[in-house]
Amino acid sequence: MRLLLIEDDAELSRSLQADLANAGYVVETATDGELGEFLGATEPYDAVILDVGLPKLSGLEVLRQWRQTDNRVPVIVITARDAWFEKVDGFKAGADDYVCKPFHPQELLARLQAILKRVNNLNQAKLKVLGVELDEDEQTAVVAGNTAHALTAIEFRLLRYFMLNAGKVLSKAQLSEHIYSESAEPDSNVLEVYVKRLRKIVGSELIQTRRGQGYLFGFKA
Amino acid sequence: MMSLQKRLGRGLMAVLCAIFVLHWFAADWVIRSAAEKQMANRLADDGYSLLETLTYSDDDRVSFDSFHISSVYNRRLSGHYYLVKVDAHAYPSPSLLDFPLAVEPVGPDQSKRYHLTGPRGSPLLVLTLGAVRFGHRINISVAEDLSAVDHDITSIRLAYFGLTMLILFSAIGILRRDIRRSLQPLLAVGRELEQVAGGTRQKIDSDVPEEIVPLVAEINHLLELIVRRLQQSRTALGNLAHALKSPITLLLRASEASLLDAHPELRVQLNTQTEIIHRYIERELKRARIAGDQPAATAFNPRREMIALKKTLRAIYAGKPLDIQVTAPNHQVHFDREDMMEILGNLLDNACKWASKQVDVELSLQDGLVIRVADDGPGCEREDLSHLTQRGQRLDEAMQGHGLGLGIVADIVEGYHGQLAFGRSKTLGGFLATVSLPLRR
DSSP: OEEEEEOSOHHHHHHHHHHHHHTTOEEEEESSHHHHHHHHHHSOOSEEEEESSOSSSOHHHHHHHHHHTTOOOOEEEEESOOOHHHHHHHHHHTOSEEEESSOOHHHHHHHHHHHHHHTTTOSOOEEEETTEEEETTTTEEEETTOOOEEOOHHHHHHHHHHHHTTTSEEOHHHHHHHHOOTTOOOOHHHHHHHHHHHHHHHOGGGEEEETTTEEEESOOO | OOOHHHHHHHHHHHHHHHHHHHHHHHHHHHHHHHHHHHHHHHHHHHHHHHHHTOEEETTTEEEOOGGGSOGGGTSTTOSEEEEEEETTEEEEOGGGTTOOOOOOOOOTTOEEEEEEEOGGGOEEEEEEEEEEETTEEEEEEEEEEOHHHHHHHHHHHHHHHHHHHHHHHHHHHHHHHHHHHHHHHHHHHHHHHHHHHHTSOSSOOOOOOGGGHHHHHHHHHHHHHHHHHHHHHHHHHHHHHHHHHHHHHHHHHHHTOGGGGGOHHHHHHHHHHHHHHHHHHHHHHHHHHOOOSOTTOOOBOHHHHHHHHHHHHHHHTTTSOOEEEEEOOSSOBOSOHHHHHHHHHHHHHHHHHHOSSEEEEEEEESSEEEEEEEESSOOOOHHHHTTGGGBTTBGGGOOTTSSHHHHHHHHHHHHTTOEEEEEEOTTTSSEEEEEEEEOOO
8 A cells, every 4th residue: 555645744744654654655755835746746655644734835835736636545634724614625525534633543553444434425415216316415416317406394304204214115104204304393294294295396196195105216117 | 952953953942943933023114114214204294395385474373274275184093193383383284183293302403212101092103203394393293093004003013923924834845854864864873873782794885974983983993993802802812723733743742652551540640631631621711712792793595504514413423324304594603604604513512423323403593593403312401500611621520522511501691691491302302402592691
């Protein structure tokens, strides 16, 4: 496994390099953003460990440039800036994981192993059933390749439950359990209203009413 | 304090009313004098006509001939009278019917105009001319009843009064409108300040009159200063954190060194103390970063940020099959983004840590911002709930990742004068954290 470590603190870089080498990785290092960006863009690494606070080019900017050119190399961001908005901005820029300083070297190694394991099946937050594609992160639905339709929280929950249970008859009680949240008070009419709204989005033939039993998500037999 | 509009309005109205009253009296006086002057001219004509008719008879008597002047002086109580005095002898006009007209004597070649009360109490204007003829002092008084003129003047006065009132009221109306229009920019500034307080605006940019330009400039300057100070202190703290954390990482690594295998107690000590320093820095830095309830907060879109946060947590907890359900409004909300992300991140992180597979996040805007984070984990016993936010304050008790987050949330909530409550989720059965932040005001 070949790794790129981009870290400007020479002492930390040296010690991390030693730890990573001990764990059996081949490690190359860069001490500034520009060099790191160049190396990451030209050499095939299995993963990159990227410090955010770098001279010349910030870590997030390096990451953004790679992601813009469709470089999908797994990146673990290490940073001293650990406010949640910074973590979120880091992930928005395309980070795969985030380790806050200070950290135990074992923690970084564990994260690295985890990321190498799941790098191939990450970003599969999409559910696709009967021509309906549900993006679980964005809470949007795409029906028959049309434009994405933003769903409200309850619509999303209901549709997802339908899609996860396609072909099964679902009772109203069962469905209610899956759409109500902390602040909502159960009301039997609400469910019908939401089913009606979902029919408008995914097409009315896809959600059938079974009298006395409940609803069924799936094509007419 | 009285509003400027009222104050200006009242002052101007008082001045206007005073001016109009004075003006009305002046005009009234002018009208009356003009009428009397005209009347006096006529009286003078008659008086001089009488004077012309004076004749001297041989027995040293002066007599006059009233035949040549208007016949009204002969009609009884016609309203036109004369009284000719030759020395001590008085010759009243027949129209006077023996009414004793108390005329005032004047010297030769003088004349006097004055008012008297005539027969039946009628007001008279009297003109007395003085002359010396044939060695005798002669006073000729001619009088005319003013009633008719008074009547005319009264109607003119009324008409003029109406006209004056009309002009006064239109002037007041126009002035009020003008005052309101002139105060418009001030009201606009007031509205913009409200928007600034509400967070929808960062500075005042109305086109204001030059008198309040310095005021607006100063307010804008202060607003900018608040934003810059916050930015500066946040940057400085970030830099400090950055500078301190690499050495701490190295200390932590040093505690793992094989050299310490022989001294396990030293390793534990090094490790624990480093952790304590770290917690301490962490806590104080995070506290210092809280923006709190301040007018310069930039807006953020809860739904968009929650979706990004959800992705982040899914990545952080990649080893755990978590189902994070999000309900959040899809429009701008005026609370500081960093603070809100810190609250949400900590509550969600906590929930993800304890949840077995489900986390439910709800953001709603009613009277304020309400955040509910629930999980299906083991929850927390009632007696422990009150200690939750205190954990992490005693640094030696703080375990990695436990308590500190909720303590920060409590600090932020306090900064916004909000409320933080913990309990058990009724839908998921686990822990429920509820944060309510009032809307600014």
